[in-house]
Every structure is written in C-alpha cells, then in structure tokens.
Amino acid sequence: MIAIRGLTKRYADKVAVDNISIEVMAGKVTGFLGPNGAGKSTTMRVIMGLDHPTSGEATIGGKAYSTLKWPMRKVGALLDAKGVHPGRSGRDHLLSMAYSNGIPAKRVDQVLEEVGLANVAKKRAKGYSLGMSQRLGIASALLGDPEVLLFDEPVNGLDTEGVRWVRHMMRRLASEGRTVFVSSHLMSEMQQTADQLVIIGKGKVIMDAPMADVIARGSRNAVIVRSPQTQGLDQLAKALEGESAAVERVSPHELHVVNGTVEAVGQRAAELGVQLHELAMRQSSLEEAYMELTAESVEYTSAGRQSKA
Ligand SMILES: Nc1ncnc2c1ncn2[C@@H]1O[C@H](COP(=O)(O)OP(=O)(O)OP(=O)(O)O)[C@@H](O)[C@H]1O
Incomplete structure (x- = not known):
C-alpha cells in the first residue's frame, strides 16, 4: 500500500x-x-x-x-x-x-x-x-x-x-x-x-x-425509453415527473429519464400499458465524467473546450 x-x-x-x-x-x-x-x-x-x-x-x-x-x-x-x-x-x-x-x-x-x-x-x-x-x-x-x-x-x-x-x-x-x-x-x-x-x-x-x-457522476447517465405510442409516452413522462424524476422528451417517441432506474421506469410503463421498443441505461463514459469533474482545474486549455461547469 x-x-x-x-x-x-x-x-x-x-x-x-x-x-x-x-x-x-x-x-x-x-x-x-x-x-x-x-x-x-x-x-x-x-x-x-x-x-x-x-x-x-x-x-x-x-x-x-x-x-x-x-x-x-x-x-x-x-x-x-x-x-x-x-x-x-x-x-x-x-x-x-x-x-x-x-x-x-x-x-x-x-x-x-x-x-x-x-x-x-x-x-x-x-x-x-x-x-x-x-x-x-x-x-x-x-x-x-x-x-x-x-x-x-x-x-x-x-x-x-x-x-x-x-x-x-x-x-x-x-x-x-x-x-x-x-x-x-x-x-x-x-x-x-x-x-x-x-x-x-x-x-x-x-x-x-x-x-x-x-x-x-457524469451528467449523461439516463434511462432511454422509446415507444411508438406518443400519448402513452406523455402519460409515462407525467407519471415519472410526479415521482420527481427529471424527464427530457427528446422526440415524440423518445424520453430520457435522468435520475431513474430501468426497473422503476419499466414497472411504471407496464402499469400504464405503454408499449416499449427500447428501455436501456445509457452511461456517461469516463471521459465525459472526467471532463465535467476537472472543468475548473484545467490550466492549459485549447480554444473551444466544451464544459458544462
Ligand atoms: N522541477 C520543477 N521545477 C519547477 N516547477 C515544477 C517542477 N516540476 C514540476 N513543476 C510544476 O509543478 C506543476 C505540476 O507538475 P507535474 O509534472 O507534477 O504535473 P503532471 O500532472 O504530471 O502534468 P502532465 O500531465 O503534464 O505530465 C506544474 O505546474 C509544473 O510546471
């Protein structure tokens, strides 16, 4: 050690x-x-x-x-x-x-x-x-x-x-x-x-x-939800928001749930009878998490570095 x-x-x-x-x-x-x-x-x-x-x-x-x-x-x-x-x-x-x-x-x-x-x-x-x-x-x-x-x-x-x-x-x-x-x-x-x-x-x-x-710690971690049912997704988004999840509607057929788990989102979708074509966890890469964590500690930076900090 x-x-x-x-x-x-x-x-x-x-x-x-x-x-x-x-x-x-x-x-x-x-x-x-x-x-x-x-x-x-x-x-x-x-x-x-x-x-x-x-x-x-x-x-x-x-x-x-x-x-x-x-x-x-x-x-x-x-x-x-x-x-x-x-x-x-x-x-x-x-x-x-x-x-x-x-x-x-x-x-x-x-x-x-x-x-x-x-x-x-x-x-x-x-x-x-x-x-x-x-x-x-x-x-x-x-x-x-x-x-x-x-x-x-x-x-x-x-x-x-x-x-x-x-x-x-x-x-x-x-x-x-x-x-x-x-x-x-x-x-x-x-x-x-x-x-x-x-x-x-x-x-x-x-x-x-x-x-x-x-x-x-990376901000790109999210549960990805895709469904052919636009209204069903509306309902699902509302229900998840009611459970204080942060939901982003990226298209009529796709939601990103930032602070949820696939289990919880899948359970809620099943209860609402929403048909799913995709339910998956997207994880930040180490590079993404690292860039966010160190954004304020970089001394020598190139023009155009993108940071969320
Ligand atoms: N012998 C030295 N004399 C003066 N300054 C030094 C000396 N060695 C390191 N430094 C300074 O100390 C700081 C830390 O340097 P260090 O080489 O430990 O960083 P590092 O994390 O290994 O960097 P890199 O990823 O670029 O290799 C830098 O600002 C560097 O200029």
Missing part, C-alpha cells in the same frame, strides 16, 4: 501538490488522473524519493522510500522512459540496476522476455523507439518483482498491441495482490484498466473513488 498524508510540494512560488492525502490499496489498479500540470508526476517522484516534500509524507508499506533496504524489491517505477544512458544496451542498463539491488542476472533475461525486448536487448538504448523505451522502463519496474508498482504514462508511444499488453499486465499484477498506481491521459484505456481512481487538479484531490462512482 502507498500512503500519502498531507503532502505539499512547492517549487519557488508554484504549489505543484497542495496538501493531498490518499491511500493506494493493494490488489487494485488505481488510476491517477488529472489535467497537464495537475501534480501527478510530482506526487510520484515524491513517493519514489526523487523529490523532497515541502511538508507531509509518502510511505510505501509504512516506510519512506529512503529507508527501504532493497528498494527495487519493494517498489518498481516507470517515471521517465528516456532516463536511460543512451550508450548502454537495454540489458546492461537492467544488469546494473539488478546488481545494485542484489537481484540475480537471470531475472534480467526473464523481464526482457516478458516485455518483448529479448531480441534487441544488446542494442544501445539510443536506437530504441519511444515504445521500446517504454518497454525497457516497464522491465526495470518489474525487475525486483516488487509488491508496489508506479507507472507514469506507461502506454505513451506504444502501439495497439502494446497498449493491450500493458492493460493485461496491470490487471494481472493487481490480481496477484500488488499495488498498482498508474497515471494516464487516455480515459478510454483507464476505463478498461482501473478499479479505483484518484483525480487531481491544480495540486488538489478532486475525487478518490471506485470507477463506477466516478462514472455515475
């Missing part, structure tokens, strides 16, 4: 992380989301002992990173895929890390195989594509077989097969009981990968909740 308590990180007059407290649990993939400059990488660097907090603390299994005897065996991280000496081969890079952490050389070959770099392992890292560098970074995170893993934008630069591979790997690592903390800007990918989400904006926690709760 990773525990962050009252963490603040200031760079000169810039507050990058502003008094955040979160617990990242074992056995789950926790997505770490937020707009550019929100403070995700800073938080991860503090967890990994690469930056000192201005105040507060981050611990891994109850200990600060700097006090871990064999850090790579406890926590593995991919923070900067390009942080490899360009003249060194991928294998030599991993061997030196393994050596300094008392990890046997055969483990290096195992992780190279696992990330699909075995046949380029002896080539110099400067010739690696972005995707290959990401794979090498993931290999270094896995090297010590750690129970806690941090990945900062792991699918950046990976092709479709690579993105799927990372997704499955994270699910597997969590199912083995490990703590997996991953930042990403790819919402559709996160929706398929994460169990829990921590969303930050301008250095503060906006939401820390299970995926389903975040999606439930």
